[in-house]
Amino acid sequence: MTARTLLPVLTVGALLLAGCTTEAAEPAGLTASPTATSSPTPEPTPSPTPTDGIQVHDDPELGIVFEDVPDLTGDEADVYNWIATYQKAYWQTLRTNEVSDIFATFTSSEIQDTMARIPANNSSSNATIAGTFRTRISDIVVAGDTATGVKCDDLGEATFTNDTGTFTAEDVGKDVAQRNKLELIRVDGGIWYVNRLVGDGTC
Template sequence: MVVGSVVLLAGCAAESSQFVGVTASPSTSASVTASPSPSPSSEVEDLSDAGLGIVFEDVPTDLTGDEADVYNTVAIYQSAYWRTMTTNTVSPVFSVIGSAEIKAIMRDTAEGNTAIDATIAGEFRTRVTDVVVDGDQATAVTCDDYEAVTFADAERSYTPAEAGFADVRRKEMTLQRVEGQDLWLVQMRTVDGTC
């Protein structure tokens, strides 16, 4: 059954990492820019992007310094993940902010979705919370809402529930500061229930 393929590929990405949202129509552009690029800003940025189809909800205004930089890295990660899901091409941003494990997960997801002609579209809503910095280590939580996301393959379209994404997924991220730089690397992401 074809729907099983969609669930497995999207599910694998979600189980080992967080699943980002979708756009109203996936970009077919072969050239994908790496913007926004990670850089320390010491204040939180709202990276909602109507063109990409990603909305960041409840963007905090009280984070500064390392906490703001970690928030922004996770937001950039979410945008890159969503771009990967909607284009079936790994975002170049992962080469800057993703560990080898994260890059492998994204590559496998893009290749798997390409193999089944998967199309993911709509509006992906996400919220980054619980940012905690402890020296050169950090964690953050994302809550990903797929209610307005559509899934399709060569056979037909699927609702989020049919594709296995009926609930708002809670994902935990672990980050590490790159030694000698003001840059954070997403080491791991895991699905941890629902929000």
């Protein structure tokens, strides 16, 4: 069996991220170790608080790196911070095969359903994802209580493991960074609610 044959199992999370229409999903994760035993213990992803600028979201232990961080303030910075929180929770879900609890606090039921399917599908096939996840958040536009943003997700340094072995992103055809557009709504408490995620090609 080739690595390409394993694609539907090993990269179900990534495939959902690149989906069309309203399909949703996304990150958390670290150590470059390619083994299933290297997955971090799931911990609550903290919610961002309103700030005058962008918070530091890189997490070496989890294995997520935010690249080309823009210089934003006000609402634009808050939107960036919420998208970054989404990214960390998504990667954590992929790394641990357990859905991050924080999704229930700021994402639509559609996104939550998608996130629940990722660990269920991967766990049923003993598939795990490890390594480093690189992401870039850009093109944030705020109009009143609605906002949009773009994220570019690079799984090139991730590893994919199941009962047959460990594979690189290139092995499973996931070495090209994927672009997704997010639609957000501001709700009570200063939360920017991720309402929709749409695949938008490659970066």
